[in-house]
Amino acid sequence: MRVCVIGTGYVGLVTGVCLAHSGHHVICIDNNEEKVKLMKAGQSPIYEPGLSELMQSSAQSGRLEFSTDLGAGVKHGEILFIAVGTPPLPTGESDTRYVEAVARGIGVHLNGGYKVIVNKSTVPIGSGDWVRRIVLDGIEERQKTLVTAGGGGVPEPIHADFDVVSNPEFLREGSAVYDTFNPDRIVLGSNSKKAIAMMQELYIPIVERKFADDPSLPHVPVVVTDLSSAEMIKYAANAFLAVKISFINEVANICDRVGADVTQVARGIGLDSRIGSKFLQSGIGWGGSCFPKDVSALIHTADDYGFQTELLNAAVHVNQRQRVIAIEKLQHELKILKGKTIGLLGLTFKPDTDDMRDAPSLTLIEQLNRLGAKVKAYDPIVSQSGLSHGLTGVIIETDPEMLADGCDALVLVTDWKEFLSLNYEKMAKSMFNKVLIDGRNFLSREALEEIGFRYVGIGH
Ligand SMILES: NC(=O)c1ccc[n+]([C@@H]2O[C@H](COP(=O)([O-])OP(=O)(O)OC[C@H]3O[C@@H](n4cnc5c(N)ncnc54)[C@H](O)[C@@H]3O)[C@@H](O)[C@H]2O)c1
Ligand SMILES: O=c1ccn([C@@H]2O[C@H](COP(=O)(O)OP(=O)(O)O[C@H]3O[C@H](CO)[C@@H](O)[C@H](O)[C@H]3O)[C@@H](O)[C@H]2O)c(=O)[nH]1
Structure with missing residues (x-):
């Protein structure tokens, strides 16, 4: 399939490279010229094990290209991934201005056949419908420029047929390529059957574990939901993991006082299959580009609806102390x-x-x-x-x-x-x-x- 990935940070670049390796024809777009120059020269702008090798082999096969030209990317892709950053604002809410710029840009360039626009970025719940509106604004903007350019005559209306899908990303930095080819699940949220069917086709090589470490495992589950539920799954997953780490850090602090060893305690509780052994490593707290901002954004969303989160606030508070x-x-x-x-x-x-x-x-x-x-x-x-x-x-x-x-x-x-x-x-x-x-x-x-x-x- 023909794919365009917009934004080549950890998520965009890894997604683009892995989809190209899976046999799709991918154009990765970034508005950072230096980055694009580097990637065109075969170099990865980020350190991620295994990524450079895959990037070079996919580029050599002709299935992976890099460009700053959004218009060319939109024209090329049947599936358009939005994978730009959504950093935190000082208030804790998510800064969606980069997503907005890309959605508008897609609208401005959209023309011709059916396209699926995919929110890969972690975006506030409700963003799927918001992106649809911004794309429509972009289309209208272009229509107006056509009217002006046409000297007042009535130009042909732009024909643009598209749907929006939420496809949250769960990769971890440091094992991003492995995680992409060995996911626990793929989440697809949309109210369009046509868009979901195209996304399912796109992910066949990954679902069938063609590039997995253990190809004999059962197929990767695909969870199909409505837009808001898919967006919520992403926040709930990160929030749960952050709470789990804060929990074990709280236990560690009690261990320090009573003379128990938290590593033994974590093993002892983690073997209970209802608890699970992962994300029970105590330490100096969780950080990184996702947990802090996503937990804050979820707290902020709840607050927007007049709901005070108690557990999430406590997890953040425990983490601040742990840091x-x-x-x-x-x-x-x-x-x-x-x-x-x-x-x-x-x-x-x-x-x-x-x-x-x-x-x-x-x-x-x-x-x-x-x-x-x-x-x-x-x-x-x-x-x-x-x-x-x-x-x-x-x-x-x-x-x-x-x-x-x-x-x-x-x-x-x-x-x-x-x-x-x-x-x-x-x-x-x-x-x-x-x-x-x-x-x-x-x-x-x-x-x-x-x-x-x-x-x-x-x-x-
Ligand atoms: N980093 C992770 O491990 C991870 C994992 C899962 C989900 N996510 C989510 O994925 C999204 C991307 O995260 P990231 O860490 O890859 O981001 P990043 O900040 O590393 O990269 C974003 C890229 O988008 C580019 N960009 C910004 N505006 C653009 C525009 N208008 N046109 C083209 N390119 C543009 C930037 O130049 C940059 O290269 C975020 O929403 C994040 O929450 C991240
Ligand atoms: O038992 C643990 C596990 C992790 N951490 C810390 O938690 C943070 C996050 O670690 P990790 O989840 O491994 O890294 P990320 O790359 O930030 O990945 C998280 O955030 C991504 C962005 O949303 C999601 O896609 C991933 O599923 C989610 O694991 C780091 O500071 C770790 O040191 C601990 O303290 N103890």
């Missing part, structure tokens, strides 16, 4: 932090991504600076890039040993695999105080204590 728990633990170990040097192991909000959006490290840097500590950091991706990533108040070291040099404590912020095998013995030798706060309960307490570290976990 500074490493500071409390540092103060307990070192007492006064003013003048002390703290080394952060990891900066990105999770491993295997270069994304720093709402990363817990940012809260730590800000709070440590406020308390007068000197902050250094080493991150496998950020240190390697040689870029500041807009970070202030932190010295970026190029290797873990330079990071440890002169530190009063290390804080493990991101559970990068390579942190499991650092030379902690050598690192300890150049530290003033051998304190390690393990913000992800990721390292071995025994091994670190053996080489003289004071190891402090989170409820562990």
Whole structure:
């Protein structure tokens, strides 16, 4: 099928590349010229395992193209994905201006055969119908320019036949390609049978697990709903996962006080199939580009309807406290932090991504600076890039040993695999105080204590 994906961030680029790999002919559109130039040259603007390889092979096969020309993309695609960002506004609600610009642009360029317009971006409930109206506005805008250009004569009315589908995305950064080819479900929301049928055809290779790790598994379930329910599924899924993490973090804080070990507790409860073992890793709180903004947006939506969320507010509150728990633990170990040097192991909000959006490290840097500590950091991706990533108040070291040099404590912020095998013995030798706060309960307490570290976990 002919597909156009508009917006080439994590979601748009991975969707475009994976659909091209599945055999579809895809044009990816972005209004960022630098990004498009990079992608045309075969380079991925984001770090995502496996993405560059697939991007290059799909481009070579002629099934994947990149452009800044929205008109060309709209003309090409039978299915048009909107995959631009929906960042949070200061109020917590979702900023839909990029979606609006794209929907209007689609309308301006729409002409000819039937098109399916897909909301892949996470958008407030009700956006499906709103996008339809904006597209119609775009069509009207173009019709007016035709009247003006025609010198007052009556131009042919623009023929545009389209439907809107909500197809929320559930991929995780760091495993986005894997998640796209091995999804737990595909959600399609629309009141148009024709549009749903086209989306089902598009996803056949993924539903049949053609590129899955285990092709013998049953087909991927496709959940067909109305527009609003599909939009709600996305928010409810992220909110549930965020609540689950806040729950285990609350349990971890109780464990710290009563002397239980939260990692053992998580295993013990996670084996109950009604609970499940995933997303029970306690630590310094959830962050990233989705959970904080999507939970806030859902709270905001409820508020718009006069409903006060209780559980979601509590999950956010628990998370805000958790994001500074490493500071409390540092103060307990070192007492006064003013003048002390703290080394952060990891900066990105999770491993295997270069994304720093709402990363817990940012809260730590800000709070440590406020308390007068000197902050250094080493991150496998950020240190390697040689870029500041807009970070202030932190010295970026190029290797873990330079990071440890002169530190009063290390804080493990991101559970990068390579942190499991650092030379902690050598690192300890150049530290003033051998304190390690393990913000992800990721390292071995025994091994670190053996080489003289004071190891402090989170409820562990
Ligand atoms: N990042 C994730 O893991 C993830 C997962 C699931 C869902 N989502 C949702 O998907 C959406 C996209 O997220 P993201 O992280 O990929 O976004 P992003 O911010 O990384 O990328 C958005 C892209 O859209 C481009 N863009 C903006 N306006 C444009 C326009 N008018 N025309 C063409 N391109 C334009 C930008 O240049 C950028 O490349 C969001 O709604 C997000 O909530 C994200
Ligand atoms: O047991 C856990 C699992 C995660 N986290 C933290 O939670 C945040 C989010 O992690 P994760 O969900 O793995 O990453 P994202 O890439 O943000 O993916 C989430 O957000 C995406 C955007 O909406 C959705 O598509 C995904 O399904 C959803 O998992 C990170 O700060 C993690 O460190 C924990 O603290 N404990």
